[in-house]
Amino acid sequence: MPLLKSWIDSANAPEGPFPLNNLPYGVFSTGAEEPRCGTAIGAMILDLTALEEEGILTAAEDPVLDVPFWNDFMELGPEIWESYRAKLQQLLSAEAPPETRALIEPHLVPMEAAELHLPFLVSEYTDFYAGRHHAENVGTMFRGPENALPPNWLSIPIGYNGRASSVVVSGTPVRRPWGQVKGPEDDLPRFAPSARFDIELELGAVVGQPSEGPVTVAEADRMIFGYVLLNDWSARDIQAWEYQPLGPFQAKATATTISPWIVTKAALAPFRVDTPDRDRPLLPYLQEPGPMLYDISLEVTLAPAGKTPTTIARTNYREMYYSAAQQLAHHTTCGCPMNVGDLLGSGTISGPAKDSRGSLLELTWGGKEPITLATGEIRRFIEDGDTLALTGGAEGDGYRIGFGRCAGMVLEALADPYAGSSSVKRGQ
């Protein structure tokens, strides 16, 4: 599929992230106005809440974009997702007649002038562990090379439930957490700020339809509405002490940052690729009827406070061993009900090369092999004031499907975590 031309010039730039082929969904505000639903087109945001209010473009009889999240729209289901997108593409197409442009133009807002919010209400959040290079790297560091890949890893898309309340939109600062840490030589744990605070480069799948019983991989794929970039901030020292036997808990609860635009499955359709060959046959319920990964190139940058960013990793979502559809199908095997707004983290996306690793833990091999930034600074883990940013995109024939930025600056830990940070009242 070539570039679809729009009458909005900035959408036709070959390197731009938001051509007419993309049309990702987000929530924005300008000034003191309440947040509204919109789509990114070139350098502009089109106010879709306004189009619905004025009857120019509606998804259903009752309004669904009169709320600052996309959940009500997602509930309408795949047929409506497709018909709405088709109508939206017509309205913005270079072939649209002048009277259409005249209707739409008053509802365009420069992206520069807008603040972006979480695009959907996160119902529940599940984080997976589906990148083989990542699992092997981390397994080697945590359990030694002979136990690197757990025995179940080639059979199960391993996942654990995360904390939905921790999900924040790109741009939200992230406070370095305190927690229990214990060094290998220590007799007892200490309560201290995390000294090994890290990122995990992931893709998040947004579940757009509910289910009640087990679903097939094909059904799971149909339930997925779209994808976002996701940074699963991780306190490695807290994780190492807490994670056995029941998995990561507080180490992953500080924040999970997502990019502000949901890139739809429809926009990514031309970029579908197969999962890799299997070392061990998958059980039938996990076998895919078609390609369900995507060719999405990904990048991580690190910028010390006030300095320019350095790219510290480049990888691709196609490196994953399991697709989001396989993860979602597995998620339902025991009858677990899934809901609109559930978010599934892919797991860290690391490639085979050293500079394609999606976490500092792997990039610096647990801090033993520090990296040097273009600005001269050395990093083992994140330092206060650092901004970590994920970007990504799929490269089409003369166009690009971008995700926008997924960024956060790390603030220094609280001096006393029990002073003034709580919203509950002090004392009894």
Added chain:
Amino acid sequence: MPLLKSWIDSANAPEGPFPLNNLPYGVFSTGAEEPRCGTAIGAMILDLTALEEEGILTAAEDPVLDVPFWNDFMELGPEIWESYRAKLQQLLSAEAPPETRALIEPHLVPMEAAELHLPFLVSEYTDFYAGRHHAENVGTMFRGPENALPPNWLSIPIGYNGRASSVVVSGTPVRRPWGQVKGPEDDLPRFAPSARFDIELELGAVVGQPSEGPVTVAEADRMIFGYVLLNDWSARDIQAWEYQPLGPFQAKATATTISPWIVTKAALAPFRVDTPDRDRPLLPYLQEPGPMLYDISLEVTLAPAGKTPTTIARTNYREMYYSAAQQLAHHTTCGCPMNVGDLLGSGTISGPAKDSRGSLLELTWGGKEPITLATGEIRRFIEDGDTLALTGGAEGDGYRIGFGRCAGMVLEALADPYAGSSSVKRGQ
């Protein structure tokens, strides 16, 4: 504190679960009516939504009981929780004047005639592992006696995030799940119905106030609104194969049953007891300013289809090593935001004696020591048609604070889990 007498006779029976001292909060319906908020008093339910509608008893200026859940009421905070309860006790007290009785009486519904629903919207669900006997028993079976208690167990109230969408109210049937299982002799896993389906006897703490940063144990205690009985249904064969390295996932996702009445912290106040002596000093953030466990005796019964129940375990919540307040405080250490409606499972409550163990896994030692029911049947794990029920209560001076039943019947596994059980459409 002695029995508080009510003008509703059935509330004064010394063995009854719902005296005036209790007044637990739930959601009920009769016939085709929409579910409403109510309190249990003796053999009756008092329709608190109606009292609010008619202005007889209100919690705040705006209505909060016009919805079928207690979340809006919980949001009002501890002062309102207390003043509302005090007013409710006055209205139902034996000392209330006849004109008060006349106002209230039309809004009493026999409990027998009512259907009970989930009493609150579960925001997120966290399950802990805070019973020492349980942790030692399970640890011995899963990892051998030398690794029974994980090294972090005496320092951290270990927990993992569960799945809020799986929480159901007592009486909801539970379908035996399918999942990946692999025996020690098998080369590859199979996809099969769980053959080791089990219960976990727990107490659930209902979080009634939000927090944004780390909170102290005293603050955490203040955030807790009340308690329910909780059965964390567990597929042991699925759990054994999936749980390393990131913890239990699908093994715990089939269902989590809770009792229909939230017993308030206020009703339980006379039954506070200290946590046990510590083998290892706790870090200061986990130290309690006062007694935060409760003396609540608990019982599990098992009834094969059409047969009478046998009591298979008797224990007490005071056996726990960590209180819900300690768990909640730990939950916030990394800055994890907590919300109204969060549910915290205590972890399985096992006592030191063999018949005080809160799971079949422990009671039958992994199936190796079957138990014989009063009806003659033998059980290793749950069989189809079995009803498992938890009950519990705190024994006061001439009265009892009961929780109601937390029960579920296990239905046979689906013949084909991928036929007809899904709410998403088939095919593409």
